Amino acid sequence: MIKITFPDGNIREYEAGISPMQIAESISMGLAKKVLVAEVDGKSWDLTRTLAGDCALKLYTWDDTAGKEAYWHSSAHLMAEALEALYPNVKLGIGPPIEQGFYYDIDLGEGRTMVSEDLAAIEKKMVELASKNSAFERSEVNKQEAIRFFTEKADPYKLELLQDLTDGEITFYKQGNFTDLCRGPHIPNTSYIKSVKLLNIAGAYWRGNEKNPMMTRLYGITFPKQAELDAYLTMLEEAKRRDHRKIGKELSLFTFDDMVGQGLPLWLPNGGIMIEEMERLAKEDEDADGYHRVVTPHIAKEELYITSGHLPYYAESMYPPMEMDGTKYYLRAMNCPHHHKVFDAEQKSYKDLPYRLAEYGTCYRYEDSGALFGIMRSRVLHMNDAHIYCTKDQFYDEFSKVNRLYQKNFELFGVTDYKMRLSLHDPSKLGQKYVNNSKLWLETEAMVRNVLYELGVPFEEVADEAAFYGPKIDVEMKSAIGRWFTMATNQVDFSSAEKFNLTFKNSNNEEERPLIIHRAPLGTHERYIGFLIEHFAGNFPTWLAPQQVIILPISDKFMPYAHEVNAAMRAAGIRSKTDDRNEKIGKKIRDAEVLKVPYMMVIGEKEMNENKVSVRIHGQGDKGMLPVEEVVSKLKQEIRTRSLVHII
């Protein structure tokens, strides 16, 4: 008999040689149907692979990242099987799961590539092979056997991969007629894969090196149900329609310029308005929570980043240095070291704590040009940053307040699905990958966990992914069309205070080190506004819309009254303007709809005579004729309360 420990701490006894799938069945058939892959003592594990001794077991379903990864990884193998059936001479590179689906890099030989028309046949073959219900079979092979196998198969890519592997750690996975060099894990068999869509064909250098041959990268996705695939494809269509680069251009929010440089957006006036609204929001929250705002330079000497530990390890994510005055200056990639210096500028006492420093600090990070994506992944980051210096006793309250702020913002932007990914340390790596203070790790992790529980924030825990200096919380938000984005990082830091020799005098007049919380609830302007564009499809809540109101006189006769209404709106702080073109009202309305102006005020004879306007709301149509005063007052309220819905 062996003892199996479950994630909730329960321990059950089973016969040795039992498989995770059999254990799932012993718990409930419902679970057994849902489970896709297992984790045994922290290692990925096939459901059908037997268990020899005592162990800790986790079972993953489609709802878990690990479950989806195994599913899509297995789908990549299925695609490879289909490819070998259709293209006997195909050579295979690597075929991993990705965030959404999987790909396989292939070489069709003789410089041949693939066109979209080829994909339908492969999809069909995949569905056919999947229905054969072939098991994914794991086998351990020695290196010599493995080399012999791929030499016979004449597959140069797998042979090259094999060179880097150590004998004794090599495994093959086989399903149907296909065998791959693979670490696993996989789902039990191909019948789990019900619906298949190949999405895209791209070129990719073998192993990412441009000196290597160019391979064909085939992207696909699979689902356990056709309805899920349909929903996914609809979402993709919608995402294309809401592409932040497209809407950013249509609404004149930002632009890029070759002479300025890749990944460096120029925010146009409309984008400038959104940035100011976001900053006003941040400042109000900071003022309410007792933050001090500071202003620090965008550069510093290398010494600062060596002290912080960013150099030399993080150098490749930073812009190269400027050599000057016998030293090197760097564009900052993070604001923390500057804030630590502000904290350190004057002696602090326990009465000054919690000491909260905030700055919309601009950082510059070098991203590979291939990784750049509009403003969602840029090289400049206007970061809603802050650092809270506090005592251990204050930590719980401070961290809790930070998380309530996150929640407030989720609500403000109508983000209903979000989760936090809590990255923990690995006790076996204390002193190497992690600051060597076991007690503080356990205490802080427990406090973080408790805060998240207490606030009812959905979160998952991930072992061995913490920052060097403390537990890390990645904030993930789901846009209105169901795409997840990592929007912010929230970190606990019990290392920087030591590195920068930061202290405060405690109530016994002794020097003590503060704990530091790094937080950025609005992430960066670039990424957050990019997210909001998709989330709202550019139809921003009124307070955030670059243009809030447009006055549409139906003919020139009403222009003076239109200007009068416009002036009343502007005097109330509403971003309003008049469409004074000599165009038909239908055209004016259509143009205003294209620009996604939330409120259109149509003005004609009746409106003028009664000192009213006819209100149209973008995408909703006519709301009737209302007195100007009432409209102004309601709009002011809608804007002041940052209402998510239109209240007229």
Added chain:
Amino acid sequence: MIKITFPDGNIREYEAGISPMQIAESISMGLAKKVLVAEVDGKSWDLTRTLAGDCALKLYTWDDTAGKEAYWHSSAHLMAEALEALYPNVKLGIGPPIEQGFYYDIDLGEGRTMVSEDLAAIEKKMVELASKNSAFERSEVNKQEAIRFFTEKADPYKLELLQDLTDGEITFYKQGNFTDLCRGPHIPNTSYIKSVKLLNIAGAYWRGNEKNPMMTRLYGITFPKQAELDAYLTMLEEAKRRDHRKIGKELSLFTFDDMVGQGLPLWLPNGGIMIEEMERLAKEDEDADGYHRVVTPHIAKEELYITSGHLPYYAESMYPPMEMDGTKYYLRAMNCPHHHKVFDAEQKSYKDLPYRLAEYGTCYRYEDSGALFGIMRSRVLHMNDAHIYCTKDQFYDEFSKVNRLYQKNFELFGVTDYKMRLSLHDPSKLGQKYVNNSKLWLETEAMVRNVLYELGVPFEEVADEAAFYGPKIDVEMKSAIGRWFTMATNQVDFSSAEKFNLTFKNSNNEEERPLIIHRAPLGTHERYIGFLIEHFAGNFPTWLAPQQVIILPISDKFMPYAHEVNAAMRAAGIRSKTDDRNEKIGKKIRDAEVLKVPYMMVIGEKEMNENKVSVRIHGQGDKGMLPVEEVVSKLKQEIRTRSLVHII
């Protein structure tokens, strides 16, 4: 007879061989008494030097920069004469006038230097020599004679200077027993110099090169009246008391850190508040005047600055490049090229003009470490920048509006003395130093001049100091203690539009180039706040004061009421806090005075019972007991109106 043209265009005839001094006497004895030096056809000219032919003549007095320069330059010669009398072996380097006074670099031989105690004797000798009424006599010498003279005198420095001079252009000036190699001009004789003060002794490398020997630099200043010297010395004392670095530290406004780098201030929370107040002011003005705010990166590829013309010419004032992706990126030293790219991002029509782009753009400029001076001369500049793109027809109004904004700010900050220095082109350098468009130069200069006249802005015109692309207006402001600072530059630009190929469609649907106005009415945060610190001696108007109110309970018994009053203040948006220390009220008041908090609210039994506070104003003392509501309401008004005076 020769024709003399005066600055007002008048022409008078005189006998050839007349001197400017004689001409001044012919106009009025009052003028003759005041005049110090002349300018003939754009060249500096001694008052006693005769005029041979027709020419344009300007006469300069103590009120003109040129007048002061000649006076102080002559004083440097007088100091050299005194030094030779007292130190027979002294060797002389150079002795120019500076902004305030003059210096002479001297070599006392055998590594000897000077101490403060030596200065009194030199001053005394200078006064004695001045009273001898020795004329400054100009003579033209050939190079050989000049070399012979200084070889006999065994003066290696002058001999070295002579090497760089062309024969035929060498002049000597002699007064009393002293002869110097000198281009002039000088005042007529030493009797003009009435009061003398030697200020400072410093070291300076010969010709600024650290490989050369170190010389002793002796600074001094002279005045036509003792009262003026006394006032100057008082002002110096006051300037020391108001030193922005000292007050910046006392009020915790900013700090510097070695690891961050020289000339790169970290603004502490109190400084952050001042910056936000300044930005709020700027934004209100921009909103009122129809500016669009944009946000652009702090870096760009070298291509951008080559296009703008800043590279390679301006390279030494920029931070060195970051080499990346096969090109060079530079930290920006100015925002204009980025704004031009924003203008160019979308097609503009005449309906979009004037198109006004504003940004508190941060720039980085390399200043020699010796030139750095707190935040008054730093390497980072948060610039209240904007660029106005307009048609020629719109220029007058736009330029006028910009200047009214300057005037509004002078008034807001209680700057009563200011002037603009209008730098014009030199027609003989069109196409070389200046854009080759004579008509546009003359038109624009006339418009600028008219605006300044019409608004009643005091200004002086300076020939041949314009920017390459148009006339330049330097704004000079006098602080409360009488020191002048150049705070901003205002420029007309008719070249950048061509360089960046910027156009708009005019009403005939043709492409046309806009004119561009560069303006920055609040200069940079660094320099402007530095100026305001001296100007107000740190006693900022309430709206700008980092801390506006401090509540001072006379004992712990009144703490709850103190917190209540504090809460009422804070709820009204007033930056208030409570001094909750267990200290005597006298100590609390003294400490609040040191921190220059404008309003102190003293709270005791009577105040609590009557729901009042006893108001004390910094530096003014007790203002009596007033109801809390009234105080809050008046303070709100004082802050909202940005009042220069306390209205309670």
